[in-house]
Amino acid sequence: MNWMDYPSNMFESKKVSLIAVTVAACLGSNYALIGVANFKIMDLLVFVSGFVFGPLIGASVGILVWAVYGVLNPYGFVPQIWIATMLSESMYGVAGGLLGKSLSIVSTSGNRAGLSMLFGAMGFLLTLIYDLITNIAFALTFNVPIIAALIAGIPFAIIHEMSNAALFGICSIPLITVLERSYRGMISWRL
DSSP: OOGGGOHHHHHHHHHHHHHHHHHHHHHHHHHHTTTSTTOOSHHHHHHHHHHHHOHHHHHHHHHHHHHHHTTTOTTOOOHHHHHHHHHHHHHHHHHHHHHHHHSOOGGGOSOHHHHHHHHHHHHHHHHHHHHHHHHHHHHHHTTOOHHHHHHHTHHHHHHHHHHHHHHHHHHHHHHHHHHHHHTTTTGGGOO
């Protein structure tokens, strides 16, 4: 028997393909926006992948994006920061997946403004946590007092958190709607 005799392998290859395409989109957007400090579309894409395809796929996308971007980072490679960012980025996918399991298809929801505000708040909160974790990892790695690292990171954190709040609030519903319509038959296997 070969792999094509097993229908579940078809879904496994589709999952791997979805993860690979989403990781590529995240990486492409990160490198395209390299000159814009702390404005990244990647966090939104990881969140939306989790929302539509489940927390496991969302977390996988977050980890894999940083597995590549952290090693091929124009700002340098630091193993401790790399691990912190991989784990922290996966949080966007897990949170999106858990939220996606609790909400039905967004395109049919009557309260789009409320959903937009929820997504914006999620973007802000998740990014605040991400920034705290990665700034603490920086402080511990380079033996900088944690409070000093957090204070020095405030301007960057504000840009990151506010831009993610806006991106999540404005772009989540359209992206989720398109993906749910495009992959309607595959969403039943959310993990």
